[in-house]
Amino acid sequence: MLDATSSYKIMDQRIPVDDRTGRRIVPETHSRADRLATTRYGNRPTMKDVAARAGVGLKTVSRVVNGEAGVTPETEHRVREAIEALGFRRNDSARVLRKGRTASIGLVLEDLADPFYGPLSRAVEEVARANGALLINGSSAEDPEREQELVLALCARRVDGLVVIPAGDDHRYLEPELKAGVATVFVDRPAGRIDADVVLSDNFGGARDAVAHLIAHGHRRIGFIGDMPRIHTAAERLRGYRAAMEDAGIEVADAWTSLGVTDPQRVRRAAEEMLSGPSPVTAIFTGNNRVTVTVIRVLAEHTRRVALVGFDDIELADLLQPGVTVVAQDAATLGRTAAERLFRQLDGTLLTPERIELPTRLITRGSGELPPAD
Amino acid sequence: MLDATSSYKIMDQRIPVDDRTGRRIVPETHSRADRLATTRYGNRPTMKDVAARAGVGLKTVSRVVNGEAGVTPETEHRVREAIEALGFRRNDSARVLRKGRTASIGLVLEDLADPFYGPLSRAVEEVARANGALLINGSSAEDPEREQELVLALCARRVDGLVVIPAGDDHRYLEPELKAGVATVFVDRPAGRIDADVVLSDNFGGARDAVAHLIAHGHRRIGFIGDMPRIHTAAERLRGYRAAMEDAGIEVADAWTSLGVTDPQRVRRAAEEMLSGPSPVTAIFTGNNRVTVTVIRVLAEHTRRVALVGFDDIELADLLQPGVTVVAQDAATLGRTAAERLFRQLDGTLLTPERIELPTRLITRGSGELPPAD
DNA sequence: TAGAGCCTGGACAACGTTGTCAGATGCGGG
DNA sequence: CCCGCATCTGACAACGTTGTCCAGGCTCTA
Known part of the structure; x- marks a missing residue:
């Protein structure tokens, strides 16, 4: 029937x-x-x-x-x-059980909705696709526990490999998985207490260049608003900021750096504080795209011209008045490089974990070239 | 040892x-x-x-x-x-084989890197997570064959459910899967030749409102630049444009509509053409975020003030000069609603496929309120 | 102290697929 | 006409887990 x-x-x-x-x-x-x-x-x-x-x-x-x-x-x-x-x-589940390979890789990142991770995800997906694998992905929301939970869930699914943008700084929980042959590449931030492939941007160099750029345009009182230094990228960018200041022989006042603020409200307040007081900053270096966007809003409300350089490029940055000068990282290349290394690990072509650092690019559009409004 | x-x-x-x-x-x-x-x-x-x-x-x-x-x-x-x-x-593969459920759902969208899909993906992921499921996702790149390939691959993995932003318009290939109990919800565009849950934005109404808004500000020669009418959303927005024009008793000149252009180069040319010639448009309605961004660039180069309303919100739209008036859809709600329906299907709570249409919102910021520069 | 009943633990089959290996079939040549 | 060989086909075990079911040991009560 x-x-x-x-x-x-x-x-x-x-x-x-x-x-x-x-x-x-x-x-x-x-x-x-x-x-x-x-x-x-x-x-x-x-x-x-x-x-x-x-x-x-x-x-x-x-x-x-x-x-x-x-x-x-x-x-x-x-x-x-x-x-x-x-x-x-x-039924691929049965097939996997028999064959041992799932033809799928996991991608753990911080937030699927962050525009920085869009191109990165897509690059990883493209490489996966080219290698006949599907992509399983999840967001850690910057929570180390959730990262671990997610990674282990992926391992239980027996993904062939993992691309991880780590939230935590101790990845020893991955030891058994690595031993079992799960290919792993960390992106954007290094792995903690474990020997694994890492693909990073040159956060330190990029930040130093950005701040040096501001200094070259006559600024000395330069603020920095960044994420928690617990996050590797944030720490590196802070280090770059300090290095540039030190190179120029400028002593950094406490009031000039704001770390760990992340929600718009607090970023806003931090910026306002830097811009007021006895010796207000004449330029601000922002530590990531979200902070940059908020600070642009704050500056738009001020009459005094304050210079700005942001880490990470943002869409339409060229159309604002003035255009926003940024240190751009190449998210797509970051993702593609990581994924390619992953599959080379699976090939067996790649035996030694490496740390790859990709250069950043300073894009001048106006906001970083404003002179100090002293 | x-x-x-x-x-x-x-x-x-x-x-x-x-x-x-x-x-x-x-x-x-x-x-x-x-x-x-x-x-x-x-x-x-x-x-x-x-x-x-x-x-x-x-x-x-x-x-x-x-x-x-x-x-x-x-x-x-x-x-x-x-x-x-x-x-x-x-080993969850073995577990799945035995238990029948994989606790994973598939999300097929057009392009992971498109900012519109970021919040949508995240919303789907959040609901999945709340229901203890992992998210497998892939991009169709607007290619119906690739969509099908991807969907079927997900079915072979025995995902419990699918959230699909369709590229094609015939989904009968899903019949056996639906019969087998794979929960399915289509988002952003309807399913083709199949009876399934659909969650959409009110593309027609949003477009009509946008164009009516321009007309209310005195415009009569209004251009429309949108995607291929093969894509449901594009067709609906075109329909909304035409309806608003007709309601106002304006006859649409052929030169005012440009369909199917999608890459920046061609959008740029299309916009230039509308803006030149004997009876240039005084306002443009753009059919999606990518087109909007390109047109903003074109308009920035022109001295004559041209009004603009875009479909889809874009970041920093408020900071441009003038601010960009848009018809915003709520991508996150779209994704959340779809995912929630999916799990209700899996519960057995939901028995009849429905078509849900979410309202859009006109956000006035300046560009849509410019008077015609006749 | 015996019997009933409960609780813990383990043997075994089954999920749907693939690899191994041996059997069946057909064909051509001696 | 039969044998050998090549080609095609199928029975069976195995992958790692969970559900079923039963055995054995314990406690509690009569």
């Missing part, structure tokens, strides 16, 4: 959609209630069903499905018909 | 990190060559190994791992020690 009603072709689209007469054979839709009533989860057709219907052995179906040699065209045809008729789809 | 060197605690972090004496027991790092030499993929410890080491039966280990009742505290302790010592991690 089921055979009779489900014998239409599905997978190859050769359905003769005759709007006048075809209806009985090919119902356009099924109500969900129908579906649930007729099929409980798990009674999908299996290779066994296909084999029975085609009148062949189990292994023959497997051969057809996997394009292995040794099947007569005629037999293959019968099998394919059965597959189409039943709507069979290979 | 192996036992002796690997008996440190891993999973519960209770490692006595004694920097002076602890080193011999807990090696900080292993070279990857070591790992590959000693362990080929697949020889991870299994429950059987854990059982053998703890001197208990297989099922007892399973009970401990899954927190089932019926295990003496003392036995449980022995099992946990064995788990930690071996670095055992349950």
